[in-house]
Amino acid sequence: MEKICVAVRVRPPVAPETSNVTYWKPEDNRISLHKPLGTPISDHVFDQTCTNASVYELLTREIIHAAVEGFNGTAFAYGQTSSGKTFTMNGSETDPGIIHRAVKDIFEKIQMTTDREFLIRVSYMEIYNEEINDLFAVENQKLQIHESLERGIYVSGLREEIVNSAEQVLKLFESGEVNRHFGETNMNVRSSRSHTIFRMVIESKGKDTHSSSEYSSADAVRVSVLNLVDLAGSERIAKTGAGGVRLKEGKYINKSLMVLGNVINKLSEGARQRGHIPYRDSKLTRILQPALGGNAKTSIICTIAPEEVHIEETKGTLQFASRAKRITNCAQVNEILTDAALLKRQKLEIEELRNKLQGSRA
Numbered sequence: 525m526e527k528i529c530v531a532v533r534v535r536p537p538v539a540p541e542t543s544n545v546t547y548w549k550p551e552d553n554r555i556s557l558h559k560p561l562g563t564p565i566s567d568h569v570f571d572q573t574c575t576n577a578s579v580y581e582l583l584t585r586e587i588i589h590a591a592v593e594g595f596n597g598t599a600f601a602y603g604q605t606s607s608g609k610t611f612t613m614n615g616s617e618t619d620p621g622i623i624h625r626a627v628k629d630i631f632e633k634i635q636m637t638t639d640r641e642f643l644i645r646v647s648y649m650e651i652y653n654e655e656i657n658d659l660f661a662v663e664n665q666k667l668q669i670h671e672s673l674e675r676g677i678y679v680s681g682l683r684e685e686i687v688n689s690a691e692q693v694l695k696l697f698e699s700g701e702v703n704r705h706f707g708e709t710n711m712n713v714r715s716s717r718s719h720t721i722f723r724m725v726i727e728s729k730g731k732d733t734h735s736s737s738e739y740s741s742a743d744a745v746r747v748s749v750l751n752l753v754d755l756a757g758s759e760r761i762a763k764t765g766a767g768g769v770r771l772k773e774g775k776y777i778n779k780s781l782m783v784l785g786n787v788i789n790k791l792s793e794g795a796r797q798r799g800h801i802p803y804r805d806s807k808l809t810r811i812l813q814p815a816l817g818g819n820a821k822t823s824i825i826c827t828i829a830p831e832e833v834h835i836e837e838t839k840g841t842l843q844f845a846s847r848a849k850r851i852t853n854c855a856q857v858n859e860i861l862t863d864a865a866l867l868k869r870q871k872l873e874i875e876e877l878r879n880k881l882q883g884s885r886a
């Protein structure tokens with residue numbers, strides 16, 4: 525069992541004239557309003573001078589490395605609109621975000637792992653107005669979620685591309701970004717109007733599979749799923765000035781984030797009290813189910829805006845962070861034996877049985 529890793533990140537003020545007015549005081553892994561005391565609410569608090577490089581290093585790198593070794597992983601950004609989620613996940617020219625860094629890191633790690641061979645598949649989807657769309661293939665819309673013993677929870681009909689270099693993945697990611705729903709609101713000129721999930725499936729098996737007399741872990745195939753998630757931001761309609769299409773989008777965004785909040789609340793209660801977890805109440809929580817209290821290593825970066833007008837929303841985000849911090853997951857390496865390995869094992873077991881029988885007859 526391990527805890528979800530949660531961090532809070534303060535973005536710099538939007539208006540330069542307010543740059544020296546600080547309402548929030550980050551101090552180690554605490555953040556407080558007015559007075560520098562308070563209980564730790566997350567594992568890290570990043571102040572407004574921090575870079576995406578340091579967020580990646582402290583919060584996500586370990587999960588990415590574990591994904592290459594066979595553990596499921598999820599990293600997601602949560603926070604009100606315009607607080608810096610997309611900036612954290614996508615980054616800028618000079619300071620690439622989590623996704624860019626994760627992709628580079630995965631291929632570097634793979635290159636260093638000389639005793640295994642890898643197959644990497646990527647997909648990119650968005651949840652827009654509670655419908656799942658494929659960002660690699662615009663014709664694939666309104667996709668359905670299914671569950672099977674072999675694949676767990678998956679989205680059927682989603683295009684998966686087999687990739688073999690970081691450059692190829694980043695190019696594909698950029699092509700998907702073009703199809704994503706963005707829109708202008710009073711709060712953000714380029715506001716994400718959908719939740720996006722960039723997914724990498726990492727499959728590997730040992731190179732040393734030639735020994736015929738014994739089966740070993742080298743015969744097993746490891747399959748891990750890595751989700752890099754940029755959520756749409758919660759918003760107050762009065763502040764965003766949303767009407768028409770934006771209003772409809774805002775309602776769907778708020779509803780699915782409310783379900784996510786409910787799931788986090790339930791999970792943060794002790795195992796005895798928690799009862800039914802409402803994963804099925806939204807597509808977002810259904811897809812993220814393994815990441816929330818399941819078989820995955822998860823980190824959450826909660827982004828907040830420093831301005832006084834956003835204090836109430838910021839308090840809500842900090843509450844979300846402190847609840848999420850209480851969640852424990854149970855991550856394990858996903859290893860399955862190949863058919864050939866299973867056959868080898870069966871043969872050995874039969875052999876053993878035969879020897880035993882002969883021994884008892886003698």
Ligand SMILES: Nc1ncnc2c1ncn2[C@@H]1O[C@H](COP(=O)(O)OP(=O)(O)OP(=O)(O)O)[C@@H](O)[C@H]1O
Pocket residue numbers: 534535536572603604605606607608609610611612712714715716717755756757758827
């Ligand atoms: N840490 C940061 N450093 C510099 N600029 C930032 C930082 N965080 C956010 N910004 C800037 O603030 C603005 C809003 O950020 P961003 O679009 O990432 O917010 P968001 O939380 O994704 O919003 P939404 O939910 O509306 O999509 C952008 O112009 C972004 O470049």
